[in-house]
Amino acid sequence: MASLIPNLEHSPDMSPEFKRKKRRKTDETPGPFDRNQGSQRIKRWRTEREQQIYSSKLIEALRRSRRTSSSTPAKEVRETADRVLAVSAKGTMRWSRAILASRLGVGAKTMRKHKKAKVTANRSLRKPEIKGEKRKLPAVERKLKVLGRLVPGGRKLSFSNLLEETSDYIAALEMQVRAMTAITELLAGAGTQPPTDRLGSRINS
Amino acid sequence: MLRGLHSLETCTYNGMDMTVLERQQARLKWQQQQNYGVQNNNPIELCASSVPQIQGFLGSSFGSGQLVEMKKPEVYLGSDDFPKFVNLSVAGPEFSASKMDLVPPEAAADYCISRTSSCQMTAFQTAVMNEEREDVILKKMESTTGRESFNKRKVEAVQDDKCKDKRIKGEVEGESEVKTKCSTEVSRNSSKGNSKASEVQKPDYIHVRARRGQATDSHSLAERARREKISKKMKCLQDLVPGCNKITGKAGMLDEIINYVQSLQRQVEFLSMKLAAVNPSVEFNVDNLPAKEFPAYVANFPAAAKSPAMANLACLQFNPLQKAVSCMLDATGHPPQTATEGVASASISIPEQALSSSCITQLQPFSTWNTDPQGLYNVYNMGFH
DSSP: OGGGSOOOOOGGGSOHHHHHHSOBOOOSTTGGGHHHHHHHHHHHTTSHHHHHHHHHHHHHHHHHHHHSOOSOHHHHHHHHHHHHHHHHTTTOSHHHHHHHHHHTTHHHHHHHHHHHHOOOOOGGGSOOOOTTOOOOOOHHHHHHHHHHHHSTTOTTBOHHHHHHHHHHHHHHHHHHHHHHHHHHHHHHHHHTSOOSSHHHHHHHO | OHHHHHGGGGGSOSSOOOOHHHHHHHHHHHHGGGGGOOTTHHHHHHHHSOHHHHHHHHHHHSOHHHHHHHHSTTOOOOSTTHHHHHTOOOOOTTOOGGGGGGSOHHHHHHHHHHHHOOTTOOHHHHHHHHHHHHHHHHHHOSOTHHHHHHHHSOSSOOHHHHHTBSHHHHHHHOHHHHHHHHHHHHHTTSOHHHHHHHHHTOOOOOOOBOOTTSOOSHHHHHHHHHHHHHHHHHHHHHHHSTTOSSOOSHHHHHHHHHHHHHHHHHHHHHHHHHHHHHHHHHHSOSSOOOGGGTHHHHTTHHHHTTSHHHHHHHHHHHSOHHHHHHHHHHHHHSHHHHHHHHHHHHHHTOHHHHHHHHHHHHTTTOOOOOOSHHHHHHHHHHHHO
16 A cells, blocks of 8 residues: 555655755646746736835835945845845745745855766766767757846746746736835935925825 | 448447446446437437436337337437427436436447437537537546547548547556546546546646547657647647748747747847836926936946947937837948937937938838837847847
8 A cells, every 4th residue: 555655755765965956846836726826926027016016115115225225226226125025925936935045044054065066077987078079058048047146046947837827927017116116216206206205195196 | 210220230339348237337437428418319218218208208209119219128219210309399207217227238339429420510619519529628637639530520430430439548557547438438428527536536637639541559659749739839839929820830839939039039038128218207297307317327328338229318308209219220221320319319309300300211111110029029020030
């Protein structure tokens, strides 16, 4: 009857080094619901309400961060915007967690650790190259890598998970662009008018 | 009539070795279909239940001639005689489960088939059934490949498909597995409430169904499930990324996706710079900030204005967004000039007309500007390609 034992997550059983190399898979349990939930999640980014929530959070964060300006203002605004976006995602997706983790500096440390521990392959085991020819991965895999680098936290993901993260990330980015455009228009337009606590009045209206 | 019914032997289940236990399970589950109220199933139930009951029912609706045939244990419910039954609105809920046991085993096999052979259903009913099946599958099965297989399967030719189930796994793992698999398939058509109890005990396997004429070993099935999952996600991405409708193939799609993500990130970068430039103005109090005060900030720009994007901020402060984009496009072509130009004009505050005229002449074909990201993406594409 061992076959009846549910075969849910085999990854915790694996040894750590093996775990590092293997592409992480997400839970199998959301399987059949995945389609409904995924599209619902993506549609959530398109709602007006979500954009307003993001806008207000962003403005609050910008107000707070202005007092402690560390790096160049543009970079700081960018980081703040990304962080607020990740918070808006409520940690459901991997990219949001990766963004928040990187802010704490934890991600940077672990990334450095990984770089040190990288083991180069045994050259003799590699397939013999024809002289002068570069060993290229198939086109799709190369592009997957590029995409993995673009999406935060997407380096270790499998193809299907990466696609899922990408779709959610794209929806979130679109919302971010819409919200930031609206905010800049708001602020730029308000610059030419008599300001009486512009931000407060505009946002609450 | 008899001959007609016997000719329905085509509906016999080929090569399906179900044990009696499985068949009873099938019958039980199938009994629950009544809740659907699909007309077609009712005649099936009639045969499933005990003979006297059938008699009683049919007596009210059919002619007596047909009664005789229905009594026979070897009633094969096939496509041919269904037209007579289709319009029958027989209520079957009073048939209790116990009556199922009276049906001989051979007929039980057919019930498994006949519930899936929605033979003479109207198109609407078929669609409804399919959708319901799909919904039920989605809720119960882990892999959604079953949906595609239902969509593609012909309504009549069902028997072969059943043979090619992923039973290899079931056979290896014991009869209980097969039972749960079978009940999974059967319960697809049953109402959701009834089948919930049986679901809890099922282990989490990916239930896949092979289509007709496809390899059935576990490796190819797993691979096929994986491929379908991936293609589904690619289709979802196709809806998100604009201009992907014509592109087929993973590599091209991935190219578009990468481009789009990069452009979105660039837009965010660009907007954050703009926001950073506009932001300090918010902190200033009360009074209106005339344009002349801006040179204080603009003076800082030359130091940082090495990148064309930064320089554009100078124009951006004074231009509405549409013109700003045009400035940016212009600047990508001529970085250094626009930088100084932008700064100088900002400080002198002769901004808009001078800049915009030069920009707009270049971009006259683009009469409408939209600020939503996809529109901006198209603009980016035009600028960068």
